[in-house]
Amino acid sequence: MVKEIEKAGIPIVQMANLIPVAKTVGSNKMVPTISIPYPLGDPDTPKEEQWKVRYHRVGVALDALTMDVKEQTVFNVSV
Numbered sequence: 001m002v003k004e005i006e007k008a009g010i011p012i013v014q015m016a017n018l019i020p021v022a023k024t025v026g027s028n029k030m031v032p033t034i035s036i037p038y039p040l041g042d043p044d045t046p047k048e049e050q051w052k053v054r055y056h057r058v059g060v061a062l063d064a065l066t067m068d069v070k071e072q073t074v075f076n077v078s079v
Contacts, residue, residue, distance in 0.1 A: 002027045013061045013075075015039065023072055030074045031061045 003026045005012045014027040017039055022030045033039035040057055041050035057077055064075050 011065050013064045015057065015061055019074055026072075028069055028072055029064045029067070030072070031057060031064060032074065032077055033057065 002012055002014055002022075006028065011029075012027075013029040013031055014022050015031045015033050016022040016027070017033040017035055019030055019032055034042060034053070040054045042053075043050075045053075056079060060075050060077050064073075067073075
C-alpha cells in the first residue's frame with residue numbers, strides 16, 4: 001500500500017515496530033515505534049511521559065515527510 005500511495009505522488013512515512021517487514025514491503029521512509037499493541041506509548045508509564053514519546057515520534061515522522069530520500073531510510077527516534 002505504501003508504494004502505491006507514493007506512486008500517486010503523495011509523500012508517506014510508515015511508522016512501524018517491525019522495521020524489517022516495512023523494508024520488505026518497500027517503504028522508503030520509516031520511523032520505529034515501540035510495540036504492536038501500543039505503537040506510540042506504554043500504558044504502564046505516566047501520561048506525561050507517553051505524551052513526550054508520542055510528540056517526539058510524530059515530530060520525527062513529520063520531519064521525514066519533508067525530506068527527499070534516495071534509498072530506504074529508517075529515521076532515528078532517540079532523544
